[in-house]
Amino acid sequence: MPACCFAATRSWISHRPSSELVTRQRLVARMELSLTRPDDWHLHLREGELLQAVVPHSAKHFGRAIVMPNLKPPITTTAAAVAYRQSILKALPPDSAFEPLMTLYLTDNTSPEEIKLARRSGMVFAVKLYPAGATTNSQDGVTDIFGKCLPVLEEMAKHSMPLLVHGEVTDPNVDIFDREKVFIETILAPLLKKLPHLKVVMEHITTMDAVNFIETCSEGSVAATVTPQHLLLNRNSLFQGGLQPHNYCLPVLKREIHRQAIVRAVTSGSNRYFLGTDSAPHERRKKECSCGCAGIYNSPVALSLYAKVFEQAGALDKLEAFTSFNGPDFYGLPRNTSKIKLRKSTWKVPESYSYAAGEIVPMFAGETLEWSLFDD
Numbered sequence: 001m002p003a004c005c006f007a008a009t010r011s012w013i014s015h016r017p018s019s020e021l022v023t024r025q026r027l028v029a030r031m032e033l034s035l036t037r038p039d040d041w042h043l044h045l046r047e048g049e050l051l052q053a054v055v056p057h058s059a060k061h062f063g064r065a066i067v068m069p070n071l072k073p074p075i076t077t078t079a080a081a082v083a084y085r086q087s088i089l090k091a092l093p094p095d096s097a098f099e100p101l102m103t104l105y106l107t108d109n110t111s112p113e114e115i116k117l118a119r120r121s122g123m124v125f126a127v128k129l130y131p132a133g134a135t136t137n138s139q140d141g142v143t144d145i146f147g148k149c150l151p152v153l154e155e156m157a158k159h160s161m162p163l164l165v166h167g168e169v170t171d172p173n174v175d176i177f178d179r180e181k182v183f184i185e186t187i188l189a190p191l192l193k194k195l196p197h198l199k200v201v202m203e204h205i206t207t208m209d210a211v212n213f214i215e216t217c218s219e220g221s222v223a224a225t226v227t228p229q230h231l232l233l234n235r236n237s238l239f240q241g242g243l244q245p246h247n248y249c250l251p252v253l254k255r256e257i258h259r260q261a262i263v264r265a266v267t268s269g270s271n272r273y274f275l276g277t278d279s280a281p282h283e284r285r286k287k288e289c290s291c292g293c294a295g296i297y298n299s300p301v302a303l304s305l306y307a308k309v310f311e312q313a314g315a316l317d318k319l320e321a322f323t324s325f326n327g328p329d330f331y332g333l334p335r336n337t338s339k340i341k342l343r344k345s346t347w348k349v350p351e352s353y354s355y356a357a358g359e360i361v362p363m364f365a366g367e368t369l370e371w372s373l374f375d376d
């Protein structure tokens with residue numbers, strides 16, 4: 001039996017079954033999933049009013065989250081990570097047990113000493129590589145990983161501190177749809193040849209090239225987070241019926257064949273893939289404008305969407321390992337002990353969430369989803 005409890009409770013209709021439809025409904029089982037509380041291994045919580053607005057959504061669904069450091073200015077030191085963690089804890093709803101797992105933003109100047117401090121703090125769990133210019137707030141990122149960062153990466157390998165990778169090259173001559181593939185070929189593969197003991201998480205993978213690469217790496221050394229958007233949408237969703245800014249994120253959505261390869265990998269039951277929403281809120285006006293920001297806000301819908309993907313693949317029995325086991329196992333952290341329940345019952349995603357400084361539009365705003373979280 002899979003550890004995931006997949007309880008089917010029959011919901012009989014009490015009134016007279018008068019049509020074929022009703023007869024069919026009588027046989028429909030109301031499905032409930034009991035899962036070990038999931039963690040989010042890739043999350044943007046931002047700061048200030050935006051942090052206040054979004055952290056309750058993550059805290060409701062997830063036990064812990066790897067919090068990305070791409071603030072302005074970025075979180076480049078352990079001291080800054082500890083202070084940021086405090087501000088997240090302060091923004092949590094009362095009685096929340098949500099635990100932010102902090103990260104450092106790698107720069108050309110990060111020192112091996114900083115890695116020692118990070119490890120000693122017990123609050124910093126990984127270091128994030130943003131190639132300079134690759135994505136939101138990456139301007140202070142790494143310009144030359146081989147030239148500037150090897151001593152730091154060696155120190156990280158010593159401490160089993162994972163390097164989290166935004167895996168895209170930034171060369172403007174490389175087509176945007178090829179940037180992940182080229183990153184793997186020109187940066188990641190050579191880097192792992194030099195540093196075979198470095199633990200790496202390829203964040204938000206989008207291509208079959210990433211899946212193929214991960215499968216060639218030794219287990220426990222390279223893993224990947226996968227977002228709901230890259231499992232459910234392909235690049236048509238950027239243009240369907242007009243330009244769709246709320247489906248724009250980086251790495252950008254890819255062709256259908258890539259989406260299918262990622263779905264196959266994730267629903268295969270492999271322990272190399274785990275949940276990372278890459279929930280990345282931007283105020284509505286920063287998405288709906290002439291130069292819109294990259295990032296999809298999906299914290300409120302992510303679990304519903306992951307359940308949908310696994311259900312469509314006939315792999316609901318593999319969902320719990322993806323949401324709740326593979327991540328902590330890779331990071332060497334204990335699995336959560338509490339549970340959450342998902343029920344197959346429809347709910348409508350809000351059109352937007354208002355907060356002190358404006359609105360945030362979630363993924364699938366206004367649409368009806370099938371799986372919902374419920375409390376006993």
Ligand SMILES: NC(=O)N[C@@H](CC(=O)O)C(=O)O
Nearest residue numbers: 044135136249250280294295
């Ligand atoms: N994914 C995105 O499109 N945006 C992220 C940054 C990132 O994860 O690359 C953000 O911080 O807005």
Ligand SMILES: [Zn+2]
Nearest residue numbers: 135166250251
């Ligand atoms: Zn990224």
Ligand SMILES: [Zn+2]
Nearest residue numbers: 044068278280
């Ligand atoms: Zn991200």
